[in-house]
Amino acid sequence: MSSTPEIDTGTTADDAAFWTTSFAEWLPGPGDSLLRAYSDAVNKRLLDRWLPERCGQVLKTDLFDEVAGDGLVRFLLGRADRVIGIDIAESVVGVASARNPRLEATRADVRSLPFADATFDVVVSTSTLDHFETERDLGQALSELHRVLRPGGSLIVTLDNASNPLVALRNVLPYSLLHRIKLVPYPTGVTTGLAGLQGLVEAVGFEVSDVDAIMQVPRIAVRSAGTVAVGDPARVDRLLAALLRVEPPRSLPFHRRSGQFVAVRAIRRPSESAARKDRPQTISAPSRLSGGPRAIAMRVLGRTIYRRLIWMELDLDQRPAGLDPSVPLEFSFLGVADLDEIAAFRPGLSRASAEERLHQGHRCFGARHDGRLASTRWIATGWAPMEYLGVAQKVPSGTSFLYDLYTDPAVRGLRIAPATASALCRVLEEEGVRTVTAAVHPDNAPALAHGKRYGLKPVGKVGLIRIMGVRRWFRRSC
Ligand SMILES: CC(C)(COP(=O)(O)OP(=O)(O)OC[C@H]1O[C@@H](n2cnc3c(N)ncnc32)[C@H](O)[C@@H]1OP(=O)(O)O)[C@@H](O)C(=O)NCCC(=O)NCCS
Numbered sequence: 001m002s003s004t005p006e007i008d009t010g011t012t013a014d015d016a017a018f019w020t021t022s023f024a025e026w027l028p029g030p031g032d033s034l035l036r037a038y039s040d041a042v043n044k045r046l047l048d049r050w051l052p053e054r055c056g057q058v059l060k061t062d063l064f065d066e067v068a069g070d071g072l073v074r075f076l077l078g079r080a081d082r083v084i085g086i087d088i089a090e091s092v093v094g095v096a097s098a099r100n101p102r103l104e105a106t107r108a109d110v111r112s113l114p115f116a117d118a119t120f121d122v123v124v125s126t127s128t129l130d131h132f133e134t135e136r137d138l139g140q141a142l143s144e145l146h147r148v149l150r151p152g153g154s155l156i157v158t159l160d161n162a163s164n165p166l167v168a169l170r171n172v173l174p175y176s177l178l179h180r181i182k183l184v185p186y187p188t189g190v191t192t193g194l195a196g197l198q199g200l201v202e203a204v205g206f207e208v209s210d211v212d213a214i215m216q217v218p219r220i221a222v223r224s225a226g227t228v229a230v231g232d233p234a235r236v237d238r239l240l241a242a243l244l245r246v247e248p249p250r251s252l253p254f255h256r257r258s259g260q261f262v263a264v265r266a267i268r269r270p271s272e273s274a275a276r277k278d279r280p281q282t283i284s285a286p287s288r289l290s291g292g293p294r295a296i297a298m299r300v301l302g303r304t305i306y307r308r309l310i311w312m313e314l315d316l317d318q319r320p321a322g323l324d325p326s327v328p329l330e331f332s333f334l335g336v337a338d339l340d341e342i343a344a345f346r347p348g349l350s351r352a353s354a355e356e357r358l359h360q361g362h363r364c365f366g367a368r369h370d371g372r373l374a375s376t377r378w379i380a381t382g383w384a385p386m387e388y389l390g391v392a393q394k395v396p397s398g399t400s401f402l403y404d405l406y407t408d409p410a411v412r413g414l415r416i417a418p419a420t421a422s423a424l425c426r427v428l429e430e431e432g433v434r435t436v437t438a439a440v441h442p443d444n445a446p447a448l449a450h451g452k453r454y455g456l457k458p459v460g461k462v463g464l465i466r467i468m469g470v471r472r473w474f475r476r477s478c
């Protein structure tokens, strides 16, 4: 039976009226045909890479692409048995279905979907969820997408990239001005960067498998280029081909900032009961949404103005005795020859990023069970990279910073990560390292539990306060 969550129907009705009016008032500008062709082409490239070969039943979460340009539905129908499209505005649904007879379109609010649990094999959400007024709506929509996907099904979601300076600027300028100069056809809303999107998607129960930032040329530049090609389809095609060549390698450091959109591919984890049936020895993980009003408020703040990590340390001469895992493990450092395996193992870490880490002198320590990687973690010296805060903190000599630990979800709860850390500490001590440190998110109960198990103790907090674009770092002892 469907467990559709409650959503204020007044809100849906107001938003439907608002979007219907926005659509009725929207008149494409002279550069829009190039912009829409570019948007479609970039999205199709992403879908081509990330969609399964055969998709079964697909949900698309808005139909604006299908009324503003060619859209993505025809491409999706090439891979899917059925494509079901929704949009909150009836008029958008009407135009999109008239143009795409095989599309099954219906009016619905993505925050409260009229579909039973586990209906879809794939959900495609291209920039639908970045137009809400509150983060709560964004979380609500992601929970709905999780609910209607079958366990093991894929979500592909993109949002306006809050880390892109032009997008950030656009989001603080008055909508009336932007609309008047035809820079945006509709109002923008709450959005986030890549790490934030990954966190939000994981928080509702997905396992992230890939991340990317797409559409590297700013809208304003595309629109300006498009104005010179009005009424000349051959010229539009040539400009489009040129635009598509400007996608820098995903490994370049600025790539995540220069993309107009952040994109995440995630898998709905197999259901709790199925996981328990397969692995009766594991303990179920605490929900990341637990923790009471204070914890929830801190999470909301974490995505807006306040982020902090718990700084933990262990003096190796005081480390507890070695820990035994519940399954046999083989430990080793992984190197360049293992890059493909590392990237295939760790969702969200590309081969190029792993290679870059090795290039910077970081090391990767892994545990194998039955010959397959079960857990990995990275070791840095000199500087402690903290992607969540966007900074690197200096660490003294004789100290190693342990980061990006990851255990295969299929074998979590078996003490593999603490046993791996314990084996690593023994090796590091033999190498002359005196202290290991780590920075852990206060809500990450499994990571905190595993750290305490091998002897890490909280010694302080490190964080970031950002108000009106001004950033201030802090580090406090506890
Ligand atoms: C943190 C992590 C590496 C721990 O790995 P692990 O090998 O499962 O470690 P442990 O067996 O000691 O389990 C640690 C805690 O995970 C939780 N846990 C138990 N079973 C679990 C399961 N099936 N799934 C998820 N978490 C589980 C428990 O809280 C457990 O502590 P407890 O036994 O005291 O209650 C792993 O959960 C992970 O890869 N998480 C995703 C990546 C991440 O958050 N990294 C940390 C960044 S700082």
Ligand SMILES: C[S@@+](CC[C@H](N)C(=O)[O-])C[C@H]1O[C@@H](n2cnc3c(N)ncnc32)[C@H](O)[C@@H]1O
Binding pocket: 015, 019, 020, 039, 061, 062, 063, 064, 065, 086, 087, 088, 089, 092, 108, 109, 110, 111, 126, 127, 128, 129, 130, 131, 186
């Ligand atoms: C949010 S944007 C879509 C952007 C488009 N996919 C793109 O990449 O340019 C506007 C579209 O989303 C629809 N929409 C807005 N809120 C919605 C909601 N809560 N549920 C479903 N569709 C919604 C609007 O009607 C409109 O067609």
